[in-house]
Amino acid sequence: MSTPHASPLLITPTAREGRLPVSFTQEERLETGRHVQLVNNKIPVGLIFEGPLDVTLLERCLEILGHRHESLRLCFPVDPAGHTLAVLPDLQEPLRVVSVEDTAPDRRLDHALALLAEDAVRPFELSTGPLFRRMVVRVDEHTHVLCMTMDHVNIDALSVRTLISELFALYESLAAGREPRLPHLPVQFPDFAAWERGYLRGPVLERLMGYWREQFDGIDPIPSSGLVDPAGGVEGPARLVKLSTFIDSERTKSIDAFAESLGTSLISVVGAAVKATVWRRRLDTVGDEAAGTVALFGSLGNRTRPETQHLVGYLATVATFRTTFDGSTTFSDLVGLVGRTLWDAMRHQRIPHSLIMKELGHPQYGARYGDPAGMPPYLNFDVLDYAMDTFTQPPGLSVRRVTLPTPEVPRGGLRVLGFRRPDGISLEFRYRSDRYGEAWAKDFLAELDRVLALGTGSPATRVHELFDVRAGRS
Incomplete structure (x- = not known):
């Protein structure tokens, strides 16, 4: 009895050995704007935390996210044979933490946002990565601002909502001493990119x-x-x-x-x-x-x-x-x-x-x-x-999004x-x-x-x- 073929619509894991193809959207960026450094090509996500934030625990949550989602560890080596992606083993850079408590109280938040904006516009190197930066500014004992900056080549708006939701869920679980329970991920982005290459051809493409x-x-x-x-x-x-x-x-x-x-x-x-x-x-x-x-x-x-x-x-x-x-x-x-x-x-x-x-x-x-x-x-x-x-916020904290200048x-x-x-x-x-x-x-x-x-x-x-x-x- 023969094994039935998997549906071409089904995205399945692909081997990580050898060359990993980029998606068609990533290919356009790499072919025409690999070295173009526009602010528009970055996605900075600013979050203001009000309450007793445990910064060490927050860093641990961000590291878990980095290991959970390969897109946060992707880079795009220069390859004469064609565009490929690579998955870095870890996030490469630690969470950067600074304080603006020596600034006048009425100017601290603006100073914090300016520092985060300055960090957010720093160029990324697509060929080597990392393409995911994290920075926290301590405004005072009960106010912190986090910015997660990612290159758009690896992230979209719906992904941002996923990251925020999972960050809060991780923080809540770990703060309570519980094992985090996040949705199962049957595939990662490199699997999607490989599936897209195989699916979009022939009669389907036409x-x-x-x-x-x-x-x-x-x-x-x-x-x-x-x-x-x-x-x-x-x-x-x-x-x-x-x-x-x-x-x-x-x-x-x-x-x-x-x-x-x-x-x-x-x-x-x-x-x-x-x-x-x-x-x-x-x-x-x-x-x-x-x-x-x-x-x-x-x-x-x-x-x-x-x-x-x-x-x-x-x-x-x-x-x-x-x-x-x-x-x-x-x-x-x-x-x-x-x-x-x-x-x-x-x-x-x-x-x-x-x-x-x-x-x-x-x-x-x-x-x-x-x-x-x-x-x-x-x-x-x-x-x-x-x-x-729409997000379940961590207990004891009030979190809101903020736009960086x-x-x-x-x-x-x-x-x-x-x-x-x-x-x-x-x-x-x-x-x-x-x-x-x-x-x-x-x-x-x-x-x-x-x-x-x-x-x-x-x-x-x-x-x-x-x-x-x-x-x-x-």
Whole structure:
């Protein structure tokens, strides 16, 4: 009796002897930006601990995480035969601990964040590693700030949530003298990379590529938004400017109820408001016919297999979400179109954007890792959940995330981010100062907020009427 073959969808452990292949996403970075040191290519995770933190125990927890997840110990040796990854035996560097207690009390936290930001932007050497740094700053007896800095080539946003959750679970268990109980990891990232190489070929590759070829018909894989500020930006070096507005809990409940009534999610509703706002502005730059093809840039988790649910690594992929509509489309119908665009992209997310562009032979391959000035003016859109209340925090400690003041390099042009928080939704609009002015950006964000309110309040309103109503026209 013959042994049945394993499903090609099943990710299984691969031998660690010999050359270990990199993922297609890692390959793009290594081919086009191995030596480019952009802040955007790093992920610093800042956590403020309030309470009696045991720093020695915290270091032990971080070491356990490092041994548990090979992605925290990966590096990429220079190999004339091709791109490979290597797994370092340990974390290489100890936890760095400093104090700012000699600083004036009202300036200590800012000083701590500045020190962590300075450490976070230090270059990584991809060929030798380590690509995972840890630093703790003691602000006072009851306040510490931890920063875990990782190179994006090894980590994605869902992995960050896993690391935070497991860090807290480890600390709680070890502080209580219990053996930690973490989810079983059937595979590690090198196993995923090897599986991806074997899976994405032949008929599977052609089927997935067929969908994306259709999506990119007439547009680039990194699509231009078509948005122009007639007044232009300001002279001088490009800066990343952030504006934000807040949607309170009552409005958030209404938006969630509206999404539920359509059988969709928050990201589809906010995405429809974003695309409607972009449509209105594209009327002035590309004309009526082209305005209704709105393509945004965003991210997909690409965790379609149960083996990857607790896996730390760079599995996510950027993607282009293209929706076609016109001014007569109702807001509720637009939400449906945006939702289907997202759903279809998720069904085809196993092929990373990097491989799509390589298969297409597109000149944008590697553009995200090169000179930011050469990037097309795309609009990036994502809805994220950074709420710490979803984590079981260590007893006796209160932990919150903090953003470090690192000088992010402006790429593309525009970014809309929705942050779901316990008390509502924060809408953030980021723009390049050399391409867009403050007045234009403020008006865009305000218009987006109004469209979201009008559209969810009156779903049968047609897209063009959202702006007619706002302007007081019949």
